[in-house]
Amino acid sequence: MELNISIIGAGNVGWHLAYNLYKKGYHILQIFSRSFENASVLAKNVNAEPINSLSKLNKSADIIIICVKDSAISKVVDKIKFQPKLLVHTAGSISMSILSKYKSHGVFYPLQSFSKTTELNIKTVPFCIEANTQANKKTLLAVATKLSGLIYEINSEQRLQCHIAAVFANNFANHMFAIAEQLLAKNDISPDIIKPLIIETAHKVQHTPALLAQTGPAIRNDKNTIKRHIELLQLPQLKKLYSFVSDSILNFKIGNLPLNNKNEQL
């Protein structure tokens, strides 16, 4: 049976989901965006009807997927006055219960950083699935499995922790990359020089726990190098950040895991 799916939101997540579901043979019924133009661009790509009012939502959709930013989900909910066959959202930090006034609801959260301009291999995107009934979960698992090889059944609390973890792994790590690039640029060195190291760093933790992959002056408690680096950083903000993260590396013992420095060096 071919499911009819409607997508609310034509941003990064909506774009990638609609496109990939369409490629997998699902029928995309409607694309909603407040901007009719945005809705139309995406709708055209996936052979769907563009709408810019939620009152025009087609009740016959088998699944309606909300792909708007977290703070807008409750506004969407206020405007869906009927009982959809299955209504889900795609947010990491929002509990499933925000949809509890609907008889059939769930969460379909792709744990990845999406950008309209970057082609993404949906097969490697982890999907976190939650639903209010076994039947709804089964439906969502079937759709997720068509898209990706990485499916996780997790509850709202766990999903929130996933989102926090993603902030560290993506947002905060990216900030470290940004600082590195700016330090290089300020010293007339091409930021390209650091790119192989960034790739290697990410690849290493694919097969080694990051705690064991930790190297550098902080984990060695090499106070001379740390002091020298802090002296050389000009901005007070960066001095503080260097010092703070170095201390954190040395003290990091969540869950009483022992610090364990492997035979590696930078």
Place this chain on the structure above:
Amino acid sequence: MELNISIIGAGNVGWHLAYNLYKKGYHILQIFSRSFENASVLAKNVNAEPINSLSKLNKSADIIIICVKDSAISKVVDKIKFQPKLLVHTAGSISMSILSKYKSHGVFYPLQSFSKTTELNIKTVPFCIEANTQANKKTLLAVATKLSGLIYEINSEQRLQCHIAAVFANNFANHMFAIAEQLLAKNDISPDIIKPLIIETAHKVQHTPALLAQTGPAIRNDKNTIKRHIELLQLPQLKKLYSFVSDSILNFKIGNLPLNNKNEQL
């Protein structure tokens, strides 16, 4: 002309350099390690003579490469009593001038994280080259070019900045990955769930400046999400780190570069 190269140090850098130089057709003359056993294991792999005393260094080596940890370089220098044809070190944070009592000296710094247990594509390792004469620089550039496609002529001050940048890009980013993994583990979620995001994060900055790739609650100044995340983090250390790095993301304006948030979301 086939150069004879000796390597002082059988750690991660010495291991990878010796092995790759050997593969490229260089004759590895001697491998020094304080542990004769360590010297022997590597020497056997590259058809070299193992030594555990620097007094046994063969003066006929065209290049002697010091691959010991930063703090041990001066001790090595104390023990090399003759004038090598060309003596170089491989340290990011140590000035070339530590070798200034030798007529021919330089630096041959591979900007990558090495591990004996991980096979590395030396072609993608950036080499930072410095030398005290044009002739010596030419020699080092020729060797580096045989190994890698990424060669940078940079001075000692710039190299130190590269090393600080590498601490941010590798050590500090890895710490963010480690925290993410531990948060997941504590909540009974497989750390594997975050791995595709880590890869995507590293790949994105290969073609997009990290400052422009920044996403997440901090750059959006989404105070509600930030507050909620900090509440959910149990360890005071992590609460502080989350808050500190979030502030840093928002305030990050090195060189008066404008903050520029692209149309991306996590």
